[in-house]
Amino acid sequence: MKNDEKMLAAMIYGVKDLRVEEVPKPSVEHGEVLVRVKAATTCGTDLKIFQRGYVEGVIKLPTVFGHEWAGEVVEVGEGVSWPEVGMRVRAGNSAPCLRCRMCQRGSFNMCENMMWLWGAYAEYIKVPARMVLVNMQEIPEHVPFEEAAITEPLACVLRGAEKANVKLGDTVAIIGAGPIGLLHLLTAKKMGAEKIIVTDLVDERLDMAEKLGADEAVNAGREDVVQRIKELTGGYGADVVIEAIGQPSTWEQALKMARKGGTVLEFGGCPPNTEIRVSTEMLHYGDLTVIGAFHTTPTYFKKALNLISSGAINVKPLITQRMPLTKIREAFETLITSKKDVKIAINP
Numbered sequence: 001m002k003n004d005e006k007m008l009a010a011m012i013y014g015v016k017d018l019r020v021e022e023v024p025k026p027s028v029e030h031g032e033v034l035v036r037v038k039a040a041t042t043c044g045t046d047l048k049i050f051q052r053g054y055v056e057g058v059i060k061l062p063t064v065f066g067h068e069w070a071g072e073v074v075e076v077g078e079g080v081s082w083p084e085v086g087m088r089v090r091a092g093n094s095a096p097c098l099r100c101r102m103c104q105r106g107s108f109n110m111c112e113n114m115m116w117l118w119g120a121y122a123e124y125i126k127v128p129a130r131m132v133l134v135n136m137q138e139i140p141e142h143v144p145f146e147e148a149a150i151t152e153p154l155a156c157v158l159r160g161a162e163k164a165n166v167k168l169g170d171t172v173a174i175i176g177a178g179p180i181g182l183l184h185l186l187t188a189k190k191m192g193a194e195k196i197i198v199t200d201l202v203d204e205r206l207d208m209a210e211k212l213g214a215d216e217a218v219n220a221g222r223e224d225v226v227q228r229i230k231e232l233t234g235g236y237g238a239d240v241v242i243e244a245i246g247q248p249s250t251w252e253q254a255l256k257m258a259r260k261g262g263t264v265l266e267f268g269g270c271p272p273n274t275e276i277r278v279s280t281e282m283l284h285y286g287d288l289t290v291i292g293a294f295h296t297t298p299t300y301f302k303k304a305l306n307l308i309s310s311g312a313i314n315v316k317p318l319i320t321q322r323m324p325l326t327k328i329r330e331a332f333e334t335l336i337t338s339k340k341d342v343k344i345a346i347n348p
């Protein structure tokens, strides 16, 4: 099917070079679904791409980007029995193949043929057939599109928090009060943490953490956070520590904040080719459990959307501004300079 229709989409050409352009509107083929994007939310990953650019060789510029979105089905390809035109849906940003060795072992987040979908900052997004089958969900009528868009980061956080085994009565320390740290806060609270301590360098973000239920907020620029965590836990350290920044220095700091026998979830992705130092004594005599976590699986996408829909996890406060697609560049500039913006909802 040939199609001469155009749509608006944000294209990234390089560092801070983001343009809204007219591009061909995608046409659907067998098994595919075309969605009118109603809301796309900004994410730390997108901000990194905007600020530093893509890792060279990984992807060809210019390219569409953005990966957290929700919208309405406007067209379905041949052979599609679900969803229907008009249905409110979200999908992606990943779809495992279900056939590779990792998938067959149940490690869907480690799929060797993972399909990724970019292009949320656009009027329309075409969802590939595999993604329609394994990672697309219907959004209940009462859930705003912008909140449904946050399903993706929440799905990653849920998997991490379950892996770290946050339990009823735990004291949890979270390093970083950005979007991911705040989602960890909301999740840990729901999982029954008795006390949650959040650290960050920015007071405005710490205020937000307190508003969302943090029991203690510690400014890492003014206080020795490791010392402070010890003080706040009767000298022991936290049962679970979650690093949500992605810097080797804070990964190392996380190890020192955990109590003996505690768990450290190193969640934030660090820059390439970085390493951390771990005290063998602390790991051995301290009986520490150190966990890495990458991405998530379709099950958690479904769980995340259910938790947002039921109101069990309220993601609304994370959306601090709304902007039209034409102002996307301004949105990212704002995220770099603003101290109080967490996520901006883009409405194409």
Ligand SMILES: [Zn+2]
Pocket (backbone or CB within 6 Å): 043, 044, 045, 067, 068, 152, 153
């Ligand atoms: Zn994201």
Ligand SMILES: [Zn+2]
Pocket (backbone or CB within 6 Å): 096, 097, 098, 099, 100, 101, 102, 103, 104, 110, 111, 112, 113, 114
């Ligand atoms: Zn696979």
